[in-house]
Amino acid sequence: MRMMLLRNVMGASTYHYHTEQTIKTLRATADGRTPFEIRESSKLKDFAGRLGVSTSGSIKDIAIRLCDFAQADFNRKFDEPSLIVEALAPLERKELWKKLDIFPGGIYGEMMRATSSCLTNIDGYYTSLALKAMRLGVAMAYQSQIVNEYCQDILYGVPRPHPMRVDLGVLDPDYVNALPTGHEPFLGFAMVQLARKPEWQEKAKAVGAKGLRVIANIETGQEMIQRWEMDDVFYGFTGNWIMQEAVLASGCVDLFACDMNCSMPIDPLYAQRYKFRLVPVSDLVAFDGVEERVNYEPAKAEEQAAQLLEMAIDNFKERRASVEPVESLPLNEAVVGFSTESILEALGGSLDPLLEAIKDGTLRGVVGLVSCTTLRDSGQDVHTVRVARELIKRDILVLSMGCGNGALQVAGLCSPEAKQLAGPGLKKICESLKVPPVLSYGTCTDTGRVADLLAAISDALGDVPVPDLPVAAVAPEYMEQKATIDAVFALAFGLYTYVNPVPTVTGAPRLVKLLTEDCRDVTRGVLNVETDAVKAVDAVQAHIEANRTKLGI
Numbered sequence: 001m002r003m004m005l006l007r008n009v010m011g012a013s014t015y016h017y018h019t020e021q022t023i024k025t026l027r028a029t030a031d032g033r034t035p036f037e038i039r040e041s042s043k044l045k046d047f048a049g050r051l052g053v054s055t056s057g058s059i060k061d062i063a064i065r066l067c068d069f070a071q072a073d074f075n076r077k078f079d080e081p082s083l084i085v086e087a088l089a090p091l092e093r094k095e096l097w098k099k100l101d102i103f104p105g106g107i108y109g110e111m112m113r114a115t116s117s118c119l120t121n122i123d124g125y126y127t128s129l130a131l132k133a134m135r136l137g138v139a140m141a142y143q144s145q146i147v148n149e150y151c152q153d154i155l156y157g158v159p160r161p162h163p164m165r166v167d168l169g170v171l172d173p174d175y176v177n178a179l180p181t182g183h184e185p186f187l188g189f190a191m192v193q194l195a196r197k198p199e200w201q202e203k204a205k206a207v208g209a210k211g212l213r214v215i216a217n218i219e220t221g222q223e224m225i226q227r228w229e230m231d232d233v234f235y236g237f238t239g240n241w242i243m244q245e246a247v248l249a250s251g252c253v254d255l256f257a258c259d260m261n262c263s264m265p266i267d268p269l270y271a272q273r274y275k276f277r278l279v280p281v282s283d284l285v286a287f288d289g290v291e292e293r294v295n296y297e298p299a300k301a302e303e304q305a306a307q308l309l310e311m312a313i314d315n316f317k318e319r320r321a322s323v324e325p326v327e328s329l330p331l332n333e334a335v336v337g338f339s340t341e342s343i344l345e346a347l348g349g350s351l352d353p354l355l356e357a358i359k360d361g362t363l364r365g366v367v368g369l370v371s372c373t374t375l376r377d378s379g380q381d382v383h384t385v386r387v388a389r390e391l392i393k394r395d396i397l398v399l400s401m402g403c404g405n406g407a408l409q410v411a412g413l414c415s416p417e418a419k420q421l422a423g424p425g426l427k428k429i430c431e432s433l434k435v436p437p438v439l440s441y442g443t444c445t446d447t448g449r450v451a452d453l454l455a456a457i458s459d460a461l462g463d464v465p466v467p468d469l470p471v472a473a474v475a476p477e478y479m480e481q482k483a484t485i486d487a488v489f490a491l492a493f494g495l496y497t498y499v500n501p502v503p504t505v506t507g508a509p510r511l512v513k514l515l516t517e518d519c520r521d522v523t524r525g526v527l528n529v530e531t532d533a534v535k536a537v538d539a540v541q542a543h544i545e546a547n548r549t550k551l552g553i
């Protein structure tokens with residue numbers, strides 16, 4: 001449990017690094033010091049209002065006050081209860097967390113407390129360490145994830161459904177291809193804004209290319225494609241993190257700009273062999289033998305984006321002359337850009353149609369699929385796709401996030417045509433709302449967003465406790481340290497939580513019993529571990545049906 005808690009700290013810390021960068025960007029944008037703008041003033045006012053931040057004055061005033069409030073809450077001591085959690089979490093959960101002493105203070109204080117507990121001969125009680133992990137998970141979900149995603153919505157737009165090209169076929173060797181990659185979308189968005197200007201297209205054509213494209217990758221790409229529509233410049237999305245070796249070996253890449261997370265130590269060897277510029281754009285990222293870097297600074301975003309695009313254009317001639325590209329790669333189209341707001345819009349402004357479909361059994365339930373991708377037990381994304389197909393076949397709607405989302409986009413399950421794979425009830429919903437059976441809901445960072453949606457569903461049903469809802473969380477191919485803190489939060493939130501592969505805790509039988517059985521009596525969440533996709537979904541379905549019976553629906 002000590003090692004699990006240390007992994008949880010690593011995951012929470014990395015999530016929160018992203019959040020701090022988002023807050024810096026929002027603050028600088030409000031001051032007029034970035035190439036960005038506040039696109040969603042209504043969301044800014046709504047979110048500020050939910051947090052108790054004054055919405056008087058100008059948009060700039062509200063944005064600055066929101067940034068000040070968030071950062072002050074991040075820095076509260078661990079024994080000073082978080083105002084963000086108090087404002088956003090469901091009442092029933094808050095009361096339980098306070099009773100269990102897992103209602104958190106500020107995220108920095110919680111990370112310090114958790115890490116300090118993990119030294120040899122300090123906290124030697126697995127249950128105590130597990131509760132500290134849950135407390136950190138609650139802080140992370142509300143202070144890091146929700147603040148991060150909602151502030152990115154304010155800057156770049158609330159995700160709304162639109163088509164997007166996906167898979168390796170988005171790479172055309174005759175174009176200058178600049179690929180932002182990682183988890184932070186700031187320089188990616190800045191590059192798209194520049195690349196859409198005619199003068200930048202002319203620069204690319206001057207070196208013999210057909211034009212200049214920005215291609216989305218991994219979670220940076222998910223952040224981008226959920227919010228901005230494709231065109232001939234912002235061309236599409238390749239896939240999740242394990243696909244990067246295939247992406248780099250395609251011979252189509254001119255720039256691989258690596259922000260925080262999901263770069264690999266082997267990338268410099270690919271850069272040397274396939275003649276592209278490998279450039280860290282975060283001070284967290286470094287490669288052996290790579291000296292070139294452009295560390296993101298919000299006030300320099302346009303200048304830095306221009307520097308990166310120049311690198312890509314300068315690279316084109318050598319890459320095109322010396323590398324034989326792989327062509328005729330697969331190309332599909334997915335519908336992306338679902339969010340709480342866009343789901344409400346599709347339902348006519350109210351959750352009632354969704355709730356009625358659940359109540360009358362047309363939909364049996366909803367599952368949040370928040371997954372990485374791993375080769376540990378099977379092929380890339382194989383288990384994720386199997387689990388998702390089993391869920392939709394049983395009339396269970398899937399909200400997909402993380403690298404697992406990229407998997408389901410590429411596999412075709414986020415396309416309207418996938419309704420043919422759904423059960424009769426879900427297929428009916430897909431046809432009436434013109435949506436796929438798997439709703440592309442964002443990145444791993446959107447775990448907090450889906451928790452906020454579940455809180456809204458709980459409220460709309462008359463304050464039904466979250467653990468009693470016909471919902472579950474699944475992570476069919478978790479891998480990253482980030483995934484471990486997501487799972488711990490799901491348990492604290494009271495969710496049935498399915499994970500695969502088997503976590504590295506099986507040498508601790510009392511801990512296994514705590515997570516897979518006894519947790520039901522603590523937070524009402526429970527962990528299920530199963531390597532067979534059909535058996536895993538059988539258990540998810542049994543949980544959903546038991547809750548339906550409990551609710552009398």
